[in-house]
Amino acid sequence: MKHTGKKNALYAQSGGVSAVINASACGVIETALRHGRQIGKIYAGRDGIIGALTEDLIDVGRESAATIRALKHTPGGAFGSARFKLKSIEHNRAEYERLIEVFRAHDIGYFFYNGGNDSMDTALKVSQIGESLGYPVICVGVPKTVDNDLPHTDCCPGFGSVAKYIAVSTREAALDVASMARTSTKVFVFEVMGRHAGWIAAAAGLAGRKSGEPPHIILFPEIPFDAERFLERVKQCVTDYGYCVVVVSEGTAYGDGRFLAEAGTRDAFGHAQLGGVAPVVADMIRQRHGYKYHWAVADYLQRAARHIASQVDVEQAYAVGKAAVELGIKGVNAVMPTIVRKRSKPYRWTIGHIPLSEVANREKKVPREFITPDGFGITAACRRYLEPLIAGEAYPAYRDGLPDYVRIKGAPVRRKLKKTFQI
């Protein structure tokens, strides 16, 4: 399928944002602007798909070229993102029909949806219902997730930068702990994101090069937590190295599926404790061994840390945005660009693509062969996979000591529909 005349394009951001999702936006927009014969106006959904449903569109044409360019070094979701999953067509056909209605009103022939698994599912369905309602729209997904859990792509834009942040932070905090372990903190617990897949936790493993270098223990969601083995290993590390650095994925769970974060202490009213697996693990260590500990929870800091983004990640984020538009104007519908690794050392990659139907709602976990037999570290194969993804520093410009991040004007597109839509 290929549009015969000029059509407008809609770009929308979806789900948890990242340090480089705006670099993908920049890739989409700059590329669309270069194809004026096929693409007319470029719109963005304000707050993602919600903007599309409520006809709250941003006129990207009103942003300056400098602003668009600056998106490449600005974290967060510049157009607004949303945690909003469309229901299945059977359960809420009205949402899909509304989308097509908005598309029709604004002559939108291209829909570029920048998100993770769920969003690819949505893009696929929009493409299908457009067809069945007689308003064909070319839907191309733009991959994004710090969790790195999309299948069929070597990695996901967003991941390389959080991986770099976590590896750098682990190396730095470990130097701090090492220098004072004799009289102060002996155990440092660092909680990282990744509820279902341990890719981010694995990246912490890059901080150490040789055996015995921190992090000494990584807890993956893929490996059932065994408190006895863990506590024994902590003690061994403190004995051998004088201190122990533990990196724990927020999704670390017992064999029966209970998250450690849920299994923690309760407040005076019996409510589960306030969240965070790091304090739970730290307290476990205190109770058994009595070591002085500290813990950190990076939370949003890790996925917003554009100041220490990976150059490779920024380039790939831009490239998938660019490729999405190029695929779209060629009429390649219901696909998602992928990162294809040609070789690891030196690192060579290219862009491929895959049908959305192959991506939607699937998760890629850390394979067992990437985790050491004891379950506490990463293997050489994992290191070979991860290392290229954190390569290069893509520093933003600074003003008065702070990164000079851009905010869009966000001028609204005049509404054309009489009906409003309640979400």
Place this chain on the structure above:
Amino acid sequence: MKHTGKKNALYAQSGGVSAVINASACGVIETALRHGRQIGKIYAGRDGIIGALTEDLIDVGRESAATIRALKHTPGGAFGSARFKLKSIEHNRAEYERLIEVFRAHDIGYFFYNGGNDSMDTALKVSQIGESLGYPVICVGVPKTVDNDLPHTDCCPGFGSVAKYIAVSTREAALDVASMARTSTKVFVFEVMGRHAGWIAAAAGLAGRKSGEPPHIILFPEIPFDAERFLERVKQCVTDYGYCVVVVSEGTAYGDGRFLAEAGTRDAFGHAQLGGVAPVVADMIRQRHGYKYHWAVADYLQRAARHIASQVDVEQAYAVGKAAVELGIKGVNAVMPTIVRKRSKPYRWTIGHIPLSEVANREKKVPREFITPDGFGITAACRRYLEPLIAGEAYPAYRDGLPDYVRIKGAPVRRKLKKTFQI
């Protein structure tokens, strides 16, 4: 007092380390090496003063010039630091006598002690007892503390870098929260260091330039916490801006002195909860308003974040190390170099010095006029004070995507004393 012949020098790190304490070490060592007529060997205490007491000295002369140079961009305490405060001379004269014994055995005539208030007190006492025991040693303090609470110096090396890290991280995380607030997290709570003084919390205020820009609320240890007023303000922010970014100092306390972190929930056995004021504040907001929240605790990440150190801070850290040696060889005893601000815009500073007796055991808090009348933000005066301190980026070199931090060889100096010392 001035040594007539050549004497050896001892350098030691003390207390919590920082992103730039090794830059001070670099300043001390490189300067000492340039004054070979006055300073013979350069030694460092392994794990700070503990190394001096136990005669466990590092032979700095065995490190390469490249390693010494690389200290300037390496965080943590390369020679090891210690939380070990010497008791008063009345209570433990033996410790001071032992120090002098070790100094005498190794012909140490210069003692450069790199630390905060406590350490300045120790350096002062060592200088006094050396005199009274007939072994004169020139003691010069080298200021260091991320807390920025030393008096009589415009700022403290270590603070500018943690300030920059916190301001950058706040700006980044706030962009993340802003982009998703409509359907996801509405309140983000970010806990920063500073148990007694709110300088680090104040630095977060640099993240926003205009009224309404995040952080919306800063909680200082200097301002008694009023839960009602705070919760009201949170609600107002969410109403006005759609979200609320709160920065909370770990030392935030109620009017009666109880830390918020202590006033939190208790576990099933009645133990105080696991630490961290951020989850306490976040839960307070959830209970009252029900907003979805996230929280982060940067902990050691903030004071180890050499990857985003302030250029000004690195230069000042080096300069106080250099000045300490220059003062020492001139025979200026029992002093500490200070940072003297000449003007704020453009920023001009120079190095002064002050008697250790003026510095020891005093704390400089954030003055009331640096905090807005409502107690939740920073004033223009505070901004003028802070801005120059985070200026410039002093990026470390990278290898394979990670900062190329150095580790010293740490070759020991041959022991000369028969007696060991139990600490």
